[in-house]
Amino acid sequence: GQQVMQIPQYQHVQEGEDFTTYCNSSTTLSNIQWYKQRPGGHPVFLIQLVKSGEVKKQKRLTFQFGEAKKNSSLHITATQTTDVGTYFCAGGLGGSYIPTFGRGTSLIVHP
């Protein structure tokens, strides 16, 4: 089963509202990656974080890696309809860098 937990499973927002998804593991992660999958599509790589406490930004998206390297978050500011999709975190478990995916958070943006 999945060893990388992700919440919430679904999130409905009005366009312009912010959105955050959280990722947690019981064990230390080698790294954390984030992917986006549009409905009917395949996962597309967004970013990778490796260092403890690392923060990276991509336009309206902010990614954080926890100090203990056991959790991560993705925050989207002022959502747009183009942000619709499922966001997956994927972490390297047990010293491996092979990504183990969370269940994903599906973002629904209402215009």
Next chain:
Amino acid sequence: ETGVTQSPTHLIKTRGQQVTLRCSSQSGHNTVSWYQQALGQGPQFIFQYYREEENGRGNFPPRFSGLQFPNYSSELNVNALELDDSALYLCASSLEGARGNEKLFFGSGTQLSVL
């Protein structure tokens, strides 16, 4: 587009049959990973091939087997199909294998239905 191609795009099989799925990796990539994605779930790691050798395996039974060729393309074989094998099978290529740079480039997947 990622340059990772998978075939076929859709497949219907009956329980007990065998299936082979194919993947061509992105140019320059030497590692291929296979994932199974059930509806509403995240991709689950099946196995990875690095330079034609199996480099890691997830919690899947031996009837799931794979192969990587010298040109780094890959096959996923599933024997004795079960109804629960119905899923989207994703192939992802990357560079350097388990060396700390596992950025995955996914293909569009093969949607397998087992009846």
